Amino acid sequence: MAYKNQPSKVSATQWGKTVTIEVDHSDTDLLELIEMFKGLAVGLEYSESSWRKVIKELGEIYTEEDADEEIDGFVRGLNESEIDAALREHNRHEEELEEYNIDEYVEGTTEDNYDEGGRPIKKDNYNSIEK
Numbered sequence: 001m002a003y004k005n006q007p008s009k010v011s012a013t014q015w016g017k018t019v020t021i022e023v024d025h026s027d028t029d030l031l032e033l034i035e036m037f038k039g040l041a042v043g044l045e046y047s048e049s050s051w052r053k054v055i056k057e058l059g060e061i062y063t064e065e066d067a068d069e070e071i072d073g074f075v076r077g078l079n080e081s082e083i084d085a086a087l088r089e090h091n092r093h094e095e096e097l098e099e100y101n102i103d104e105y106v107e108g109t110t111e112d113n114y115d116e117g118g119r120p121i122k123k124d125n126y127n128s129i130e131k
Contacts, residue, residue: 012040019043 008028011020021039023032041051078086 008036010036010040012044014044017044 005025005027007022007024008026009020009022010033011018013019019040021036021043023036028036038048038051042048075083
């Protein structure tokens with residue numbers, strides 16, 4: 001049985017105002033449907049800039065969610081020895097931070113107080129021009 005390609009129509013009503021968007025075919029894709037929703041929003045007197053802002057915010061949310069899912073999938077894919085190794089590395093780094101004594105380092109945040117690698121210079125290795 002062959003189906004006739006009929007029009008697609010979406011409508012929204014707000015504050016007694018009804019807006020309808022219709023296209024002459026049923027085989028719309030998701031992008032075309034989103035454009036129809038944009039037409040509804042603008043027809044209901046939302047600005048196009050507001051529409052764009054919301055779409056961008058949704059894109060950022062979905063991007064973050066996708067990244068979280070990738071991380072979760074990566075972690076689920078690790079075996080026990082890989083997890084143990086990662087925890088050992090993390091703990092080693094934490095222990096190094098505990099050994100860090102701020103009093104041993106030069107005060108301030110000027111570029112002169114850091115070595116080429118961006119690490120703070122210890123007081124006993126610091127040669128100040130000011131005496």
